[in-house]
Structures are given as C-alpha cells and as structure tokens.
Amino acid sequence: MVQEKGSISIHTENIFPIIKKFLYSDHEIFLRELVSNAVDATQKVKRLSSLGQYNKELGDLRVIVSVDENAKTITISDRGIGMTAEEIKKYINQIAFSGATEFMEKFKEAKDANEIIGRFGMGFYSAFMVADKVEIQTLSYQEGAEPARWICDGSTEFEITDGNRTERGTDIILYINSENEEFLEKHRIQEILDKYAKFLPVPIQFGTRTTSMPDGEDEQGETKYKQVEIDNIINNPNPIWTKQPSELNDEDYLNFYHELYPLAEDPLFWIHLNVDYPFNLTGVLYFPKLKNEFEFQRNKIKLFSRQVFITDEVKDIVPEFLMLLHGVIDSPDIPLNVSRSFLQADSNVKKINSYITRKVADKLGELYRKDRKAYEEKWSDIGLFVKYGAISEEKFYEKAKDFLLLTNTKKEFYTLDEYNEKVKALQTDKEGRVVYLYTNDAEKQDAFIQSALKRSYDVLVMDSPLDNHFIQHLETKLEKVSIKRVDADVLDRLIQKDDSLSHVLTEDESNKVKEIFEKAINNSNMSVTVEGLSADELPVTITMEEWMRRMKEMARMGGGGMQFYGALPDTYKVAINGNHKLINRILNAGNEAQQTALAKQAFDLALLSQGMLKGADLTAFVERSVNMIGDQDKA
Numbered sequence: 001m002v003q004e005k006g007s008i009s010i011h012t013e014n015i016f017p018i019i020k021k022f023l024y025s026d027h028e029i030f031l032r033e034l035v036s037n038a039v040d041a042t043q044k045v046k047r048l049s050s051l052g053q054y055n056k057e058l059g060d061l062r063v064i065v066s067v068d069e070n071a072k073t074i075t076i077s078d079r080g081i082g083m084t085a086e087e088i089k090k091y092i093n094q095i096a097f098s099g100a101t102e103f104m105e106k107f108k109e110a111k112d113a114n115e116i117i118g119r120f121g122m123g124f125y126s127a128f129m130v131a132d133k134v135e136i137q138t139l140s141y142q143e144g145a146e147p148a149r150w151i152c153d154g155s156t157e158f159e160i161t162d163g164n165r166t167e168r169g170t171d172i173i174l175y176i177n178s179e180n181e182e183f184l185e186k187h188r189i190q191e192i193l194d195k196y197a198k199f200l201p202v203p204i205q206f207g208t209r210t211t212s213m214p215d216g217e218d219e220q221g222e223t224k225y226k227q228v229e230i231d232n233i234i235n236n237p238n239p240i241w242t243k244q245p246s247e248l249n250d251e252d253y254l255n256f257y258h259e260l261y262p263l264a265e266d267p268l269f270w271i272h273l274n275v276d277y278p279f280n281l282t283g284v285l286y287f288p289k290l291k292n293e294f295e296f297q298r299n300k301i302k303l304f305s306r307q308v309f310i311t312d313e314v315k316d317i318v319p320e321f322l323m324l325l326h327g328v329i330d331s332p333d334i335p336l337n338v339s340r341s342f343l344q345a346d347s348n349v350k351k352i353n354s355y356i357t358r359k360v361a362d363k364l365g366e367l368y369r370k371d372r373k374a375y376e377e378k379w380s381d382i383g384l385f386v387k388y389g390a391i392s393e394e395k396f397y398e399k400a401k402d403f404l405l406l407t408n409t410k411k412e413f414y415t416l417d418e419y420n421e422k423v424k425a426l427q428t429d430k431e432g433r434v435v436y437l438y439t440n441d442a443e444k445q446d447a448f449i450q451s452a453l454k455r456s457y458d459v460l461v462m463d464s465p466l467d468n469h470f471i472q473h474l475e476t477k478l479e480k481v482s483i484k485r486v487d488a489d490v491l492d493r494l495i496q497k498d499d500s501l502s503h504v505l506t507e508d509e510s511n512k513v514k515e516i517f518e519k520a521i522n523n524s525n526m527s528v529t530v531e532g533l534s535a536d537e538l539p540v541t542i543t544m545e546e547w548m549r550r551m552k553e554m555a556r557m558g559g560g561g562m563q564f565y566g567a568l569p570d571t572y573k574v575a576i577n578g579n580h581k582l583i584n585r586i587l588n589a590g591n592e593a594q595q596t597a598l599a600k601q602a603f604d605l606a607l608l609s610q611g612m613l614k615g616a617d618l619t620a621f622v623e624r625s626v627n628m629i630g631d632q633d634k635a
C-alpha cells in the first residue's frame with residue numbers, strides 16, 4: 001500500500017540529469033559515499049549502545065556490499081541506526097537537498113563530482129550518477145519503529161511505503177542504468193572498495209574469496225592444503241594511525257608501510273602524528289629512501305577523513321618539500337571540497353602545515369642528537385630532503401640549520417657552525433669573507449681538488465641536482481661566506497689573500513706569453529691571462545667563472561628567467577702561471593712553431609685534466625705527444 005507520495009523539496013525541475021551529466025568523470029565515488037553513510041550509521045548505533053541509549057544486541061555490524069548481475073542491482077547493507085519514515089523525509093528528502101538551489105548555481109563552476117557532492121551534502125544522491133532507480137529499505141533502532149521503504153526513479157518524485165526489513169539497519173539498493181553496467185562487474189567494485197574503503201573503521205564485506213588452508217598431512221608428512229571459501233573482508237578497520245604510538249612497535253610500522261606500498265624498500269624512519277587540538281589530525285609519515293629520484297616519488301601521501309580515503313593529491317595540504325614523504329594523514333578538519341586557493345588560505349590547513357613541518361624538523365633533530373653516527377649514515381638519503389626543506393620553507397631552515405650536514409671530499413660530516421669553525425683560519429680572504437670550496441664532480445675536478453688540499457684547504461662535495469639552489473640559499477643565509485666551485489678560478493683568486501699576485505716575468509715577456517697562447521688556442525671564447533701563481537701550481541688552468549656557470553646551470557635546470565644565460569656561449573678563463581718553469585721554457589723555445597706547439601700541448605693538458613679534451617682534438621693531442629716523446633729520444 002502506498003503510504004505517501006511526494007515531491008523532493010527542491011525548487012528546480014529535475015536535478016538528476018544534471019548530476020548524471022556533469023559529474024560523469026567521477027562516477028565511482030557513489031560507492032564511497034554510500035559505504036561511508038553505512039559506516040556512519042553503524043558507528044552511531046555503537047555509540048548509542050556504549051552510552052546505554054540502546055540496549056539490544058548489536059549483532060554482526062559489518063557492512064555488506066553485494067552485486068546482483070541478473071537484477072542489475074548493487075546493494076549496500078548495514079546494521080546501523082536505520083531510519084524511520086519520518087527520518088527519511090527529513091534526511092533524504094529535505095536535508096540532503098537543502099543546498100540544491102545553490103547547487104544549481106554552482107554546478108557550472110565545479111570541476112569534478114567531489115567538489116559538488118560534499119559541498120552540497122548530497123552524498124546519498126550521488127547514487128543517481130549510476131542508477132535509474134534507488135530504493136531504501138530501513139528499520140530504525142528505535143523502540144517500536146516500523147520498517148520503511150523509499151523509492152525514487154531519478155525524477156523529483158518519490159514514494160514512501162511500508163518496508164520489509166526485519167532487522168535494524170538499512171539496505172540501499174541501486175538499479176544500475178545501462179551506461180554504468182561496468183559497476184556490475186565484481187572486479188570493478190573490488191577495485192573501488194580497495195581504493196576508498198581499505199581502512200574504514202567497520203568491516204566491509206564484499207562476497208567471498210577462495211584461500212588455501214592447512215588440511216592435515218600427506219603420507220610424506222608434508223602439510224596438505226585445501227581450498228576454502230571465506231568472507232571477503234575489504235578493510236583493516238584498525239590501521240596503525242588510529243592507535244597510540246605506545247601500543248606500536250617498529251614491526252607494526254614497517255608492516256603498515258608495506259601494506260601501503262608493497263613494492264617499496266623499507267623506509268628510513270617515521271613520524272606518528274597525533275593532535276586533537278586546535279585541529280584534529282592523525283597519521284604516520286615515513287621517510288623513504290630517496291636517492292636522487294625524488295621527482296618520481298611524489299603523491300605518496302594518502303589523505304583520509306575519518307578513515308575514508310579521499311585523495312593522494314595532498315599538494316595544498318602538506319608543505320611542498322614534505323611531498324617526498326610517504327604515508328597517511330587523516331583529518332576531519334581539512335575542508336575537502338573547496339578550491340585550491342580557498343584551501344591554501346584555510347586556517348586549519350595553515351596550522352596543519354606548520355604542525356607537520358615542526359614535527360618533521362623535531363624528528364630529524366632528535367635523530368641527529370640521539371645518534372649522530374647513524375644520522376650521518378642516513379645522510380645520503382635524508383640530505384636531499386633536508387636541503388629541499390631548508391630552501392623552500394624558512395621555518396624549516398631555522399630548525400634544520402643545526403642538523404644540516406656538509407660533507408667534504410674526505411667523507412667527513414660537519415654542521416654549518418662546525419664547518420665555519422674548521423675552515424675560517426685558512427680560508428678567509430682579504431675582504432674577511434670565508435670562502436667555502438666545493439666540487440660537484442670530484443673525478444673531473446681532481447686536479448683542482450688536489451691543489452686545494454695541498455694548501456690544506458677543504459673541499460666540500462655538492463653533487464646533487466639540488467645543490468645549485470642549496471648553495472645560493474646558504475650564501476644568502478650565512479654571513480660573510482662565499483661558496484665557490486673549486487675549478488671556478490685559480491686558487492689564489494678563489495681565496496685571494498693579497499692584492500697583487502706577482503710573477504717573475506717582465507711585461508714584455510708576459511705579453512709575449514699571452515700572444516703565444518692566444519695563437520695556440522685560437523678560440524675567442526677562451527680569454528688568456530698571465531697570473532702570478534705559486535710555482536707548484538699547474539702551468540695552465542682553465543676555469544669558468546662561478547657566477548656565470550651557476551646561471552647557466554640554472555638555465556639548464558629550467559630556472560625561470562635564466563634562459564638568457566643558457567643561450568650564451570660557454571666562455572672560459574685560461575690562466576697561465578707566470579711562475580711555472582714550463583712557461584719559461586716556452587718563451588725560450590727555438591722558434592715560433594715550437595713555441596706554439598708547446599703552448600698548445602700545455603693547454604691541451606689542462607683541457608685533458610678537466611675532461612674537456614674530446615674527439616679529434618684528443619686524437620691530435622695523443623699523436624702530438626707520441627711524436628714529442630719520439631723527438632726527445634732523437635735529441
């Protein structure tokens with residue numbers, strides 16, 4: 001008997017075609033919404049029971065999702081609080097659509113279903129994205145409640161009649177329409193449940209699955225197995241982030257990590273987040289082994305809201321540099337269905353942001369203080385992360401500067417303060433600036449490194465893709481410090497202690513040397529100078545000026561506004577050591593041809609030591625060297 005017919009109270013003709021048409025991209029979230037509602041209803045009855053307001057047996061509280069391929073229905077059943085006919089009218093007919101007018105205005109701007117559905121409190125109605133007809137069979141937990149049935153065919157007309165449910169709870173039955181039959185396939189439903197329901201707090205069952213169980217022993221005494229059908233429970237209702245850190249051990253954290261990322265290597269360490277004031281946030285963030293592939297590791301943090309998976313795009317919720325971390329965060333206080341700019345301005349999101357940053361910095365600081373040796377061993381993995389954080393987040397740098405490590409060619413580790421202390425006596429220039437020398441390629445720059453070490457200077461290793469930016473950042477932060485690549489100039493200029501570097505040549509001789517080399521090199525991008533370097537420095541040194549090189553490197557990495565520098569040709573400085581005895585020999589060589597040949601040879605040697613001598617030039621050099629040795633034999 002039809003008890004009541006009515007019209008869903010919205011002012012608009014028909015909202016469902018709009019839901020179907022505009023929200024097609026995210027159809028699958030109907031299941032997230034309906035299963036979440038079922039879980040909410042279940043949690044509510046549990047709460048009422050624990051408060052003594054419901055005294056009957058709770059029974060088996062699992063939520064059951066089932067598919068009937070013949071009837072073309074999907075049913076979501078729960079044993080939650082259920083609804084009376086009155087409540088259906090209130091919650092389904094009116095409340096859920098209270099935002100409908102606004103919805104009609106806004107749907108045009110919305111980019112995806114997520115944005116609309118949550119914002120307008122229409123989780124239930126997302127069912128109409130995939131179903132032509134939706135039926136509710138429900139029995140309220142309340143004493144003396146009658147079962148009720150609601151049915152709606154996707155128009156604004158609905159019907160409420162007596163229902164047939166005999167147990168407390170609700171069935172939502174979706175009559176799937178022809179365009180959405182993919183959702184009648186079991187693997188598709190399994191996939192959606194795996195995505196959104198994996199950690200819901202109430203067991204979710206979807207059919208059964210086969211598994212093998214031990215079944216006695218065979219004649220050889222080996223364990224036998226048999227195939228059995230067991231309930232297919234989708235979720236782990238008590239994931240570790242819902243527990244207290246004191247209840248958990250390392251293995252629990254590692255197991256959970258592998259549950260999330262089955263193929264990943266063990267993480268380095270993790271942080272358990274747990275706050276309830278001024279916002280509610282729980283979660284576990286893991287530090288993965290990063291190496292240099294950090295670009296590929298993003299989007300590994302999963303965002304949940306009360307254990308319902310929402311998204312793995314947390315870009316606007318966690319600080320950029322923390323995107324390298326893995327794990328989960330769960331917060332009901334993050335507004336989920338708003339635009340990016342709104343999200344970034346949201347005060348909870350800002351607080352969450354700085355909370356996570358602080359926790360991460362504290363954890364790193366603690367690891368550093370507790371066991372510096374172990375921290376140093378992990379530096380190759382965490383260093384990248386710490387540097388990235390230091391560059392991108394001022395607050396993080398403020399904390400990180402105490403545990404940010406620099407490493408040198410001898411593989412020693414220093415904090416910023418320690419390093420300054422270590423080098424300042426020898427490496428302060430005449431302006432009073434402490435010059436830090438670094439290499440980004442110890443093999444290639446070995447000749448320069450060795451000359452620096454010979455003078456008891458220290459050389460840092462800065463060879464990660466991020467180091468260019470990190471160096472710039474350090475220079476702005478550290479007072480009276482310059483950071484220069486060890487091959488950016490001759491040492492006496494990199495750390496210039498006197499005004500003039502004098503050499504033994506007369507002005508005429510010096511000009512002559514310059515002329516010989518210019519002719520031998522014959523390349524307008526190489527500018528030759530004669531310098532007074534110490535006699536044991538190399539006779540010829542080729543360098544690219546620090547600043548220009550950095551600009552070019554940044555242009556290569558795609559730095560904004562740097563393209564101009566990228567387009568310039570590579571220009572080098574060729575420093576001839578006026579105090580080296582080879583230069584004297586060149587000056588005194590018999591004729592011009594010999595002078596040029598010797599100069600060319602010295603220049604090629606310099607190119608060679610920097611890995612710049614290649615192809616035909618290299619072949620010619622080898623040939624010339626062989627001939628020269630032969631000539632010496634003759635002599």
Ligand SMILES: Nc1ncnc2c1ncn2[C@@H]1O[C@H](COP(=O)(O)OP(=O)(O)OP(=O)(O)O)[C@@H](O)[C@H]1O
Nearest residue numbers: 037038041082091092096118121122123124125170
């Ligand atoms: N399975 C259910 N059992 C009991 N009540 C339900 C069930 N599903 C929906 N309801 C009731 O209908 C209301 C409307 O549901 P709907 O999903 O549209 O919105 P919501 O859950 O309140 O908000 P949102 O989905 O946007 O978070 C719910 O608040 C709840 O009172």
